[in-house]
Amino acid sequence: MPTITIDPITRIEGHSRVSIHLDKSGMVQDAQLHVTQFRGFEKLCQGRPFYEMPALMARICGICPVSHLIASAKACDALLAVRIPETAERLRRIMHLAQIIQSHALSFFYLCSPDFLLGMDSDPAHRNLFGVAAHSPQLARDGVQLRKFGQEIIRILGGKRIHPAWIVPGGVSNPLKAEDRDAILKMVPEALEIAQRTLTWFKRQLENFREEIRVFANFPSHFLALAKDDGGLAFYKGWIRIVDADGEIVNNFEARDYQEYIGEAVEPNSYLKSPFYKPLGYPQGMYRVGPLARLNMARHCGTPLADQELAEFRELERRFVLSSFYYHYARLIEILFSIERIEWLLNSEGILSDHVRAYAGPNEYEGVGVAEAPRGTLIHHYKINPNGLIQTANLIIATSHNNLAMNRGLTQVAKHFIKGRVVPEGALNRVEAVIRAFDPCLSCSTHADGRMMLNVQVFSSDGELINEVNR
């Protein structure tokens, strides 16, 4: 069978390759994503004291370390069996939202905006942030500023931008100082302005991408995300909720029961596992997570500007928004929400309290922690012995939830844009762009022991390699 390989996929966070298989007539039959990195966190943590987990597990990912800090610390809170102080929870939320902003800004501006601004078919040599800066200095500067806003909040709270050790079992290690709160509040107006400006710009771009919107992993599927009791947008805690493509709630469960509903499958050709909704089986139990899932599911965001945008977003399609191209759009709305929410949290009563940590020894031998990472729902699950040493760990990472959907989206895009053996570069870029829309974080998802490069191989029906692109 002829196969096209794109290797490595670029402008994504991690190592992967794609292979596209053609039939005898040269039409695309199937496309697969191969994640090529594996690191072994579920093993290497064994025997370590559980209170080291947040900092250790944060090293799964340098892009969303705060989500790992939070999911891990929440699993540890469960081991301590404590309820952490309210102020600590709010401070954790602030840092987490700051990370949502910086990670979404990375995805939108640094990785994807070259496609939006310069075009999917533009010269690959300039299709990057520097190309954007040359063409639209304002857009590039906005991206830098917005990401900086998120990173600076993380630094102010935790002492460093990447891998702060500030979120700990039982709470956070240091309270917020008044001058630091004020410093963050001072940065809010500019960030809000950038977020709104970018949304306006992007909405205008949408009409140039009708074709992409139509075929970028655009199909009915279930969606999974955290949700509050009242259906509001949740990043820090809530039910794990599964809804179908029509918006009907299929299931609602607590994080600690995740194993009853979420299974993990392995394919021999990728280090990235494929979680699925157990009652539907594998692979029928495909669902999507991340910004699109969250906004589809959310009855409201809970902040004024984001709620206005959410209402407009809902108008895109008749029921749920199904095209994965709209992940980008959802990301911008979540940035807006996060900025508004951070401002609200910083102004909330008691945010400067000194009481930010609960102390205890291990009181439970099993703990599950969950958080909405920028890319979707993240689960950490630890079992310890009575001395507090990790016996087993299981991690389900946001990106892996989307594995099945990404593979299906790949096939959809490849079928649409690749016709025969001669494949234009722009078509391959679209194959990558559908992956990029999901903003997969492959350093995360291959926590188990690996890494991912993007390599697209095109194979002919008799198995001959006819085209190969490495990224």
Next chain:
Amino acid sequence: MTKARVATVWMDGCSGCHMSFLDMDERLLDLADRMDLVYSPLVDLKEFPLEVDVAIIEGSVSSEEDLEKLYHVRSRTKVLVSLGDCAVTANVPSMRNPFDLDCVLRRGYEENADVNRQVPVENVPRLLPRARPLHEFVKVDVFVPGCPPSADLIHFVVSELLEGRTPELAGQCRFGA
């Protein structure tokens, strides 16, 4: 003025060093006047080009693919920079080293899986028994430890290299910083 040809490469790391590279913020855009990023996860050129002036590598050597790539990069690069603790010491990835590789893989793909329990072997690179630092395989010209090294430190290193100087880092950085 000819611009320096700079590449960044990501091996077995968490991408935190690349994020710290981006944390140079506006300074990164300013550097574009003096350098071309000719290969990087951030740009779309898929082949590591010939005659690269500076290659900055994040991550340890953990798979056969990493190793192949490292030799390839070394052969085409003048100055090779080992960026961050994973590249310099093998850091967290090396925590799997005391375990048998089979056990590590089985943990991920058999014990922690429900369907098709199997260790992936097709289209994925074989893992090396141990994650190891770059300089155990190739000559490294500049070592920048840190988890991750700060954006300021990275900016200093890149600026010095662009000026044709070897950055003096002794006492400026530490493991785990």
Next chain:
Amino acid sequence: MKPNTAQITTLKIDGHDCGARSDETILDVAQENNIFIPTLCHIDGLQDIGACRLCLVEIKGSNKLLPACVTRVQEGMEVTTNSPRLQHYRKAILEMLFSERNHICSVCVSNGHCELQWLAEQLGLTHISVPYLHPKLEVDASNRRFVADHNRCILCTRCVRVCDEIEGAHTWDLYGRGVDTRVVSDLKQPWGESESCTGCGKCVHVCPTGALVEKGRSAGEMTKRGQFLPYLTLMREERQ
């Protein structure tokens, strides 16, 4: 205070004229004169054993390098505390310490408060040129309040000495030889089952790395308080 029966000696350290009592070590005199000599197994208040060899210095007229912590001053001695040769040896010692166990500074509870890490920075060590051994080592968390993590132990024996000399319990000792040497409690029992351990925690606070730590500390949170030792020693001596 010790009865002052010692004679006064004069010597040169790095070209500075120094006065000292004849029962003092080179390290004592250097520290009194604010001259930095790196140390690791030495800690004020405990007997010196010259184990880590980081404090090696050059003495004029001798080819041998001598450990400053256990070498007494002599009249007219000329000491050099820093030279390319010394730097080379000191770095090599640190590199071997780093390579022998699993020191993952980034996720260690002592990150930022570790003497080994600090010395590597001070001596300009940017990488370890010898291959890492990556041994499989135990974490002993059986004690209710403390943890012994052999991955981070450098066998300086400060814990052994403080427990013996100051606490008088002698819970800790060394077991095995060479690279297989381990610090063990009692007769190689889990720490939590030790009958001699009084639970005083002195060993934890003299430990230069994250090998002995308080339970419940997260990354970078374990700060050590070793300053109590000289006072304890002094008080004991006065009482005798």
